[in-house]
Amino acid sequence: MKLKKVICSFLGSCLIAGVLQAQVTIIKAGHLFDAATGKMLSQQLIAVRDGKIQQIGADIPYSPTDSIIDLSDAWVLPGLMDCHVHLTVAFPYRKVAIEHMYMTESTALRALRGAHNAQVLLMNGFTTIKEIGNDANYASADVIRAIKKGWIQGPTIIYAGKIISPYGGQTAASPEHEHVWDMEYLDANGADEIRKAVRKNIYYGANVIKVVTDSYAYHYSLEEMTAAVTEARQAGLKVTAHVMGGEAARNVINSGAAAIEHGVDLDDELLQLMKTKGTFLVGTDLAVSNNLAYSADSATARNYYRIDIDRLKRAYRIGTKMAFGSDIIIDIPGKNRAQTILEILQSWKDAGIPNAYVLQCMTRYAAELLGVEKERGLIAPALAADIIAVKTDPLKDINAIKAVSFVMKDGKIIRKD
Structure with a gap:
């Protein structure tokens, strides 16, 4: 009987070891983008176990029983991120x-639309996003639940809930239709109302707070912005702000908010202040094709484009922190949501931004802004195995990331062409 127990114990240990061994996946990466340095490494092995990256190197040991993914002819990158x-x-x-x-x-x-777009984005290499609001009565909170339950596939979602704004949201309404904007916005005027709105969003699932500060002649004061940042910070959350420029933007920066969304009218002084304070710019620099989709005529679309390109160039020259964000609400005919988002790469290209830096803004720096840099954003030991691959070198042509051929999310293969 004692011998039988020993044999059973031994066989059980072997079985457990075999299961653990089977959990190891080895990715053979012909080219591996190191988002920490912006360099492309050659002939690297990536060991993945239990959803996380275990080891990386040119010559790491592995077993014949490990699962092998051969990407020797591909360019391997961290999963992409979109912060708007x-x-x-x-x-x-x-x-x-x-x-x-x-x-x-x-x-x-x-x-339901959000669930569809979440799957489209993941299939095209976006493994983490910031869902920035305008989702009716917290629709995205249920999309997040569905992903966590395994009902649908989707990226990691950092979620803003309803957008907090001074009276009126971003809506045109007559007095007879007052508060029609409540579908998407929380009116909050004064520090106390702002604190209440922050708490309401957190209650319904937000893990980032978005405010709109200057859609009308009035805008949030420094005191009001500081109330939002302080209340969010007490819950471990960051604040991001839709703002174009001027005093409203200065108040956002000086309040300690994590980022400015859009910032179309930011001058060099404000961009320098952002650099000093560590405030990120999420520029949402739409391509001409995107501006046309929003109903702008050709001349207006190109003018908007020139303005965005100028601000993007200046932000890069000054050294303002940046993270990629898209702000797409209309898909270009014949293109899905991810393909429409990636039209924006033309803006970064025309602004002369180095391809390596563009990739860092879509990975490492985006992760820092989103507060997930200890979990995602690099292909590095102990981080989540969010890994994609493309067929050509994105350091030579950033458009290479438009043709994703492999997607792994938390160690699970989502796509392999």
Whole structure:
């Protein structure tokens, strides 16, 4: 009987060891982008176990029983990140109608659209996003739940909940339709109302706070912005702000907010102040094709583009921290949401931003802004195995990331062409 127990124990240990061994996946990376340095490494092995990267090197040991993924002819990168996503919004081409959407689309429909877009983004290499709001009554919170339950596939989502703003949201409404914007925004005027709005969003699942500061002649004061940042910080959250420039932007920067979204009118002084304070710019620098989709005429689309390119160039020259963000709410005909987002790469290219830095803004620096840099953003030991591959060298042509051929999310293969 004692011998039988010993044999069973031994066989059980072997079985356990075999299971553990089977969990190891070895990726043979012909070219590996090191987002920490911006360099491309050659002939690297990546060991993945239990959803995390275990080891990286040119000559790490592995067993014949390990699962091998041969990407020897590919360029391997950390999963891409987009820091300004509207998952649940999609207007017809050249027809933006926000108030009409409030009246005709339920939160359930918005959640279903969000689930679809989440899967599209993941399949195209976006493994982490910041869902920035405009999702009806917290539709994206249910998309996140569905992903966590395994009902659908999708990226890691950092979620803003409803957008906090001074009276009116970002909406055009008559007095008879006052508060139609409550579908998407939380009116908050004064420090106490702002603190209440922050708490409400956290209650309904937000893990980042977004404010809109200057959609009208009035904007949030430094005191009001500081209230938002302080309240969020007590819960371990960051604040990001839709703001174009001027005093409103200065108040955002001096309040300690983590990022400015858009920042179209930021001058060099404000960009320098952002650099000093460590405030990120999420520029949402739309390509001409994106501006046309939003119903701008050709001349206006190109003018917007020139303005964005100028600000992008200046931010890079000054050394303002940047993270990639898209702000796509209309897909270009024939392109899905991810493909429409990646049209924006043309803006970075025309601004003369080095390809390595663009990739860092979509990986390492985005992770820092989102507060997940200890979990994601690099291909490095102990971090989540969010890994993609493309067929050509993105350091030579950034458009290479438009053709993703492999996606791994938390160690699970999502796509392998």
